[in-house]
Amino acid sequence: MSIPFLDLKSINLRHQKEFHQALDEVLESGWLVLGKQTTLFENEFANYCGTKFAVGVANGLEALSLVLRAWDIGPGDEVIVPSNTYIATWLAVTHTGATPIPVEPRQLTFNINPELIEPAITSKTKAIIPVHLYGQVAEMDAINTIAKKYNLKVLEDGAQAQGAMYNNIRVGALGDAAGISLYPGKNLGALGDAGIITTSDPLLAEKLRSLRNYGSQIKYKNELIGFNSRLDELQSAFLRIKLNYLDADNTRRREISRMYQQGLSDSNLGLPHEINESHSVWHLYVVTHPQRDLLSERLKELGVGTLIHYPIAPHLQDAYASMNLKEGTFPIAEKMHRTVLSLPISPVMSNEEVHQVIDLTRKACSQIL
Numbered sequence: 001m002s003i004p005f006l007d008l009k010s011i012n013l014r015h016q017k018e019f020h021q022a023l024d025e026v027l028e029s030g031w032l033v034l035g036k037q038t039t040l041f042e043n044e045f046a047n048y049c050g051t052k053f054a055v056g057v058a059n060g061l062e063a064l065s066l067v068l069r070a071w072d073i074g075p076g077d078e079v080i081v082p083s084n085t086y087i088a089t090w091l092a093v094t095h096t097g098a099t100p101i102p103v104e105p106r107q108l109t110f111n112i113n114p115e116l117i118e119p120a121i122t123s124k125t126k127a128i129i130p131v132h133l134y135g136q137v138a139e140m141d142a143i144n145t146i147a148k149k150y151n152l153k154v155l156e157d158g159a160q161a162q163g164a165m166y167n168n169i170r171v172g173a174l175g176d177a178a179g180i181s182l183y184p185g186k187n188l189g190a191l192g193d194a195g196i197i198t199t200s201d202p203l204l205a206e207k208l209r210s211l212r213n214y215g216s217q218i219k220y221k222n223e224l225i226g227f228n229s230r231l232d233e234l235q236s237a238f239l240r241i242k243l244n245y246l247d248a249d250n251t252r253r254r255e256i257s258r259m260y261q262q263g264l265s266d267s268n269l270g271l272p273h274e275i276n277e278s279h280s281v282w283h284l285y286v287v288t289h290p291q292r293d294l295l296s297e298r299l300k301e302l303g304v305g306t307l308i309h310y311p312i313a314p315h316l317q318d319a320y321a322s323m324n325l326k327e328g329t330f331p332i333a334e335k336m337h338r339t340v341l342s343l344p345i346s347p348v349m350s351n352e353e354v355h356q357v358i359d360l361t362r363k364a365c366s367q368i369l
C-alpha cells in the first residue's frame with residue numbers, strides 16, 4: 001500500500017453530492033459572477049473569522065497585493081516579509097512596485113522572528129506581512145505591538161492557516177487585513193483558483209470591492225484604476241459547502257499531527273513545535289533532517305509520498321536575482337530550505353495510514369545514519 005502526499009480527489013469526492021446540487025443551483029440561477037453565492041460566502045467566511053467584512057477575489061496572490069494597493073503602497077515603499085515563505089508573499093509586494101524586506105524566522109517555529117522586525121524598519125516601511133506558515137499562527141501580539149509603535153499596517157498571509165487561532169482569535173482577524181488563498185490544496189480549498197480578503201475596516205472593504213471589479217461599484221462607472229480579480233459564483237457555492245467541514249477537517253489534522261508527534265518523538269528527526277498561543281491547523285507536517293534528500297528518496301522507495309516546502313528560498317530564486325541577495329544573506333531560511341520535508345497529512349488519512357507513515361519513516365531514518 002502506498003500513501004500519496006495529498007489525495008485531493010478523495011478530499012473533494014466526500015462532497016460530490018452537495019457539489020452537484022450547488023452546480024444545479026448556480027446553473028438555474030443564470031448568474032455566474034458577483035452574485036448571491038459570492039455574497040453569502042463572503043458573509044459566512046467573515047462571520048467564521050470574526051471580522052466585519054470579507055471580499056472574494058481570484059486567488060491568494062491577488063488577495064495580498066490588492067490590500068497593499070488599497071493602502072496606496074507602491075514604488076519607494078518597503079514591506080517586511082518572512083525570508084522563508086512561498087514566493088507569492090514576496091510577489092504580492094513586488095507587484096505593487098514596493099520592495100519586500102526579508103526578515104528571518106525562528107528556527108523552532110518556522111515563523112517570522114518578531115525580535116528581528118524592528119531592526120529592519122526604515123522610514124520607508126509601510127507594512128508587515130506575517131505568514132502563518134504550515135498552519136501555525138505567527139507571534140501576532142509582538143508583531144502588532146511593533147506595528148503600532150511605528151504606525152505600520154499588518155497584513156496576515158493566511159493561505160496556510162484557514163481556521164487557525166491565536167489566543168482564541170481566528171486567522172483573518174489578527175491584523176488590519178488578511179489575504180487568504182483558497183487554492184485547492186489549502187485547508188479550505190476551492191475546485192479551482194480562489195481567494196478572499198478579511199478586514200473589519202469598512203473603507204478598506206469598500207475600496208477592495210471596487211478594485212477587484214475594474215475600479216467600479218456601479219456598472220460602467222469607474223472611480224479607480226481597478227483590476228479584474230473576482231471570485232465566481234460556482235467556486236463560492238463550492239466553498240460554502242466546504243466551509244461547513246473546515247473545523248472537523250482541522251480537528252482531524254490536529255489528531256494526525258499528535259500521532260506523528262508521539263510516534264516520531266524518539267527518531268532523529270527535527271519535529272515541529274507548536275507555541276502555546278497558537279492553535280495550529282497543520283496545513284503541513286514538516287520535519288527536518290540533515291540528509292533530507294536521502295530521506296525523501298528512501299520514503300519514496302517505501303511508498304510514502306513527501307514534498308519539500310520549499311526547496312529554494314525566495315531571495316535565491318532567479319526571479320529576485322536583481323535584489324542581489326547572495327547565498328548566506330539569510331542563513332536560517334537557507335538551512336530550512338535545505339532540511340525541511342513535509343510528511344503526508346490530510347483529513348482523509350486513516351489511522352492505519354498514519355501509523356504506516358510513522359513506521360516507514362522510522363525505518364528510513366534508521367537506515368540513514
Ligand SMILES: *Cc1c(COP(=O)(O)O)cnc(C)c1O
Nearest residue numbers: 059060061086088089159181183
Ligand atoms: C498558496 C500560497 C499563496 C498564494 O495563493 P494562490 O491562491 O496560489 O495565489 C500565498 N502565500 C502562501 C504562504 C501560500 O502558501
